[in-house]
Amino acid sequence: MEWRGRRQSQNIEDRRGSRAARGGGIGVVGLLVVLAVGYFFGVDVTPLIENGGQVTTSEPADLTAADQERAEFVAVTLADTEEVWADVFRQQLNASYAPPVLVLFKGATASACGGADMSTGPFYCPVDRKVYLDTDFFVLMERQLGAGGDFAQAYVVAHEVGHHVQNLLGILNETARLRQRMSPADSNAVSVMVELQADCLAGIWARKASEKFGTIDRADVEEAMNAARQIGDDTLQRNAGRRPMPDSFTHGTSAQRADWLLRGMKTGQIDACDTFSGNL
Template identity: 55%
Template sequence: MQWRGRRGSRNVEDRRGMGVGGAGSMGVVGMLAVLAVGYFFGIDISPLVGGMSQQQSGEPRELTAEEQQMGEFVSVILAETETVFGAALDDQSGLNYTDPQMVLYSGVTQSGCGGASAQMGPFYCPADQKVYLDTDFFQVMERRMGAGGDLAAAYVIAHEVGHHVQNQLGILPKVTQMRQQSSQQGSNALSVLTELQADCFAGMWAKNSAQDLQMTRADIGEAMDAAAAVGDDALMESAGRAVVPDAFTHGSSEQRQDWFMRGFDSGDMASCNTFREAGL
């Protein structure tokens, strides 16, 4: 995938130089289990590991060369999502797309949805329409999840922006209301449908950016590896837990791969209606 030299987005707020954060003494490798439980299972366990990672000190620091490059990468991918989703909402839904903001941080920060920490992984906050990302997460994906590569990282970004698209379409507020009126099992099922649709939107983005970014079959393989690595069944197994489908909140590896490819094969938002396919 060729992303260098392309236009970057103006909608990136980089907080990583505001203080010392990140994995601290715990290290990137040690953060894997925390991220897996904290983000993919929807539980913030930062109080349990507060002594193992540094907090923001408030003292500015210089970004490393690797951090600077990652910031450039995120900016380019975000710009590509702005182009693709902006056109898609206009053409397919008749809506004007409002670009989300991307906040890059290290360790901890504040969001419109409350405190954010690396333990929570990447997430979208509908309250302030911002995506929050500690870029150390990409190292965890590559080193411990076997999901490295540029398109694997881009898939994560496009997935979170996909939640912003859902918010623009009014899907997230409706799902939130439905989940509040559902049992735990029903709420989990609605969460899975929401996440799989965001995966499909990520695939749709990849299809429409493939030519501009000169994506190859190998790149698509990276995205598929990432989708498999973050399936609920894969994460439960890696954490030594029994696989319990009723407890899924994001979908199985197979489901996540399938819906990404549905979006990629069609390049069309209409193919991503997970709710209609589930009979809702």
């Protein structure tokens, strides 16, 4: 993926050098909101609960040259998503696209959806409309998950931006409302639909970015497909020495994730990303 020397997004909030800070208590109502967001969107809120509503942000971090390069890469990728989704919203929805802010952190930080650290992985918070990413996750992807390469990392960013697109379209609010009345197994099934749709939306970005910028080749696509396969629920559970339990899946199988990513790439159409029709 050709990215060096290209436009970087200004919608980056870099907290990697921030000093530890302790926020005020969020109160009973705020705590209930945080708990709800954590349950419905799969965000780890234990730091908030354990600290009684107090959130500790990351210590000052010594940034390496590799850290800086990853930040530049993320900023270029985010810039590409901004241009692509602005085009797609205008052409397919006759609407304007409002991009998210992407928060870079190292170690731990606070979000409107609770604590963020390496255990949460990259995630999108619909409350503050921000993507949270510790770029050390890219190292974990390559060394522990076998999903290396620039475009595999770009897929992670594009997937989280896909959740932002879902939020703008009202999909996250609707699915959260539905999940309140469901059993854990059914709620997990809806979560799978949400995640697979985000994969499909990431595929739309990949296709449009290739057409618009000419910076993506066949090897890049294979990197993204491999990443999708490596982070399927069945593969992760199997690699952890567990028997895959479909009722516990929240993101979809490896085959499903790769299939929906490819569907987005092939069609480039939001309408083609309807994971809720039952044809997973």
